[in-house]
Amino acid sequence: MPYQYDLGLGQKIYLDNSGSTTVMTLASSSSGQQQQSGTQVQTGTWTEVPQAARIDGGVLLRCVTAQGVFVWQVQGTQIGIADIAAWPADQAVALQPTEAGPAPMQPMAPIQPMTPLEPMAPMTMGNMRMSTNPMTMQMGNTMLSMGNDEAPKAKQFCTQCGSAIQAGDRFCGSCGHQLQ
Numbered sequence: 001m002p003y004q005y006d007l008g009l010g011q012k013i014y015l016d017n018s019g020s021t022t023v024m025t026l027a028s029s030s031s032g033q034q035q036q037s038g039t040q041v042q043t044g045t046w047t048e049v050p051q052a053a054r055i056d057g058g059v060l061l062r063c064v065t066a067q068g069v070f071v072w073q074v075q076g077t078q079i080g081i082a083d084i085a086a087w088p089a090d091q092a093v094a095l096q097p098t099e100a101g102p103a104p105m106q107p108m109a110p111i112q113p114m115t116p117l118e119p120m121a122p123m124t125m126g127n128m129r130m131s132t133n134p135m136t137m138q139m140g141n142t143m144l145s146m147g148n149d150e151a152p153k154a155k156q157f158c159t160q161c162g163s164a165i166q167a168g169d170r171f172c173g174s175c176g177h178q179l180q
């Protein structure tokens, strides 16, 4: 579990012990900008909760492992090795465990699904009327239709017997009357 320490001025430091490595992540947020920098040090496994202490010009961090005592100084956005002798034990505080750990880098805003286009409402201008699906346009008595193969065919009838005939027929299918 990572530990955190609030450095103030929008800066936080997170310490985590991953295997034999101490991972330090310095997270700062100013003017809405999130910045992170970090360093990893081979320290061995912590045997104590890491501690922090405020000193002039920064903050000291201290980890204790089977391999020894490690003290680092955080100054601005820099993390450097500090002199163990400088550790002010009487000012030290234990870091607070945190579930969250360093905030992940600002995620991209999720892409919103496209809103399907609403079917166009029938539009009327003067005597012209348009509507979609199927696309039709009506101007006065003239109806144009697109995307629709069923163009209306004028019905024709045999002039002799009155049976329905196909446009282009030369003879009536019922009585044989010559049509053209």
Ligand SMILES: [Zn+2]
Pocket: 158, 159, 160, 161, 162, 163, 172, 173, 174, 175, 176, 177
């Ligand atoms: Zn006929």
